Amino acid sequence: MKREIMRRYFLDRQGAQARRSYFSRELRINLEFHRQTGKIVAILGTRRSGKSTYLLQLQQQLGLKPQQAMWVDFTEYLWQDFRVADWHLLWEVALEICAPHEPVFFLDEIQQLQDFESGLRYLQNQNAFIIVTGSNSSLFTRTLAESLRGKVLSYELYPLSFEEFLLFRNYSTEQSLDSRKKAEINNLLQEYLQWGGFPEVVLAHEPELKQHLLQSYVDTMLLRDVVERHEIKNVALVEKLFQKALLSFTKTFSVHKWYNDFKSQGMRLSKDTLYDYLHHLEESLFLITLQNKANPAAARKIYLVDNGLYQTIRSQPDKGQLWENACLVKLLRSGTRPHFWLGEQGEVDFITDTELIQASLELHADNIQREQDPLLRLNPHFPSAQPVLWLRTEPHAINPDPGIVVRSGL
Incomplete structure (x- = not known):
């Protein structure tokens, strides 16, 4: 990558980020600890959960001057040809732009890069402050843990909680609640349970737009995080498997039964293929499975990272399922995996x-x-x-x- 192209990119992103606004999220990170220890901040979360916007919140918490923030979105085409040797150039350009201050790196969707861990190791050896995000649990957390042992702390950012949802809708619950307020909150809770907490979906008011946004998230996840990443040819099977998972949410599921269903439809596949594809869907963070503590080898239960995903199959779920799914995600948000x-x-x-x-x-x-x-x-x-x-x-x-x-x- 050419020096001037990289320099212009950094300056353009700094200008664009300075014009953006954000809502404060509940996830709290002790940035002073990271400054003192030099550990990388790694934020894991599903696509469109608000990771990029959350970085603005961290930038403000750090009290940075505008020229100190080095923003890179590795999903942009400009970075497709970025190579390991370019990390040295990235460091040099960052020093030039932010002099006499130290640069702070905000590296978004870093799992898009091949061998990204060597680049992070290089920046860390320069004593740089680094914050990265990723949306693939296996690639992101396993690679960081294996290659940067003891040098990174990971955090998970989920779609909005109900309290964050109310903030996004400019609704305050600080004052005492009369009957009218309680009714309003109850209606908002029903909307939250139905449509979920993806930030863009919350800000969209028309059901058709909400539906369109959610479908676009699913399409992107299936294409980029499953089909393209794993070079899968049988796209139809991936889509049907995801639909099976959606229809089974909050219930135990059987890959063996799904396998027989697909075979009866004339589809050519193996049971191992289904297990692999399901694993890839879990890595995308859209699906969550829980083990049976009574019998860990027995059938697992499947959940969704956000209730709104169910709306993509245009079917009316049981309200009890929506409530159970929302409770599970709240537990996960608190750091508890039951x-x-x-x-x-x-x-x-x-x-x-x-x-x-x-x-x-x-x-x-x-x-x-x-x-x-x-x-x-x-x-x-x-x-x-x-x-x-x-x-x-x-x-x-x-x-x-x-x-x-x-x-x-x-």
Whole structure:
């Protein structure tokens, strides 16, 4: 890459970023710790979850002068011919632009580069402050962990939480809530549960536009992160597999059953191919699978990183599924990756180190035994874990067993 092209790119990006605005996100990173230790900040998240915009928040937290921020988006065509030898040039140009200050690098979607770890190692040897983002869990986290042991800390950024959703919609919950406010929040929660928290989708008001945006995210993910990255020829199978996953969300799934379904449709494939493709879809971060703690070798349950993805198949899901999926993502956002339980004691949605959680949209006479009994039967096997019923709203006419804590809302 030519020096002047790189220099002009940096200056143009600095100007463009200075004109952008952002909403503050909940993810907090101790940047002073990274400054003192020299560890790379690595932010992992699905496409369109807001990683690039979040970098603006980090830039402000660092208190940088405009010329110090070196922005690179490795999905842009200009960087397709970037080679390992060009990292030295990148460092030199950055020093020229930001002199007499030190440059700080914001490297977006760095997994697009071949051998990116050697470039990060070079910049780190120059004592540069580096922040990178990526949207492929395997390429990003495994490569960083293997090549830069002890030199990087990773963080996960998910689509908007419900609190962030309210902020994006300019809705404040700081004042006391009267009946009108509670009704408004309930309607907004219903929208959030249906359409999810991808930032652009939240800001779009027309359902047709929301649908179009979500479909474009899925198309891009399937093409770039699965088909192109793994050089897959059978694109139709990838698309059908993703649809199967969407239709199975919050449920246990069987690759063997899917295999038989596809074979009955006349498709040529092997079971190993399905396992590989499903793994690639998980790496894209759009799908999440949980293990059964009662039997880790048994069928897993599948979830979506955002409720809105379900809207791409134009089918109306069960509201209880949407609630359970949203609860799971909130747990993940807090840094907790649970298991589920499906065994002799019944089914419990989520098991963490400290809680047994049953996610239920509401509690009433017809479902209270079904929801609380598995918690009570399983609790003796996990005596240090608190049984929890996680409801959309506080129960009114019915109260669960005194040993069960009720949690409401997102």
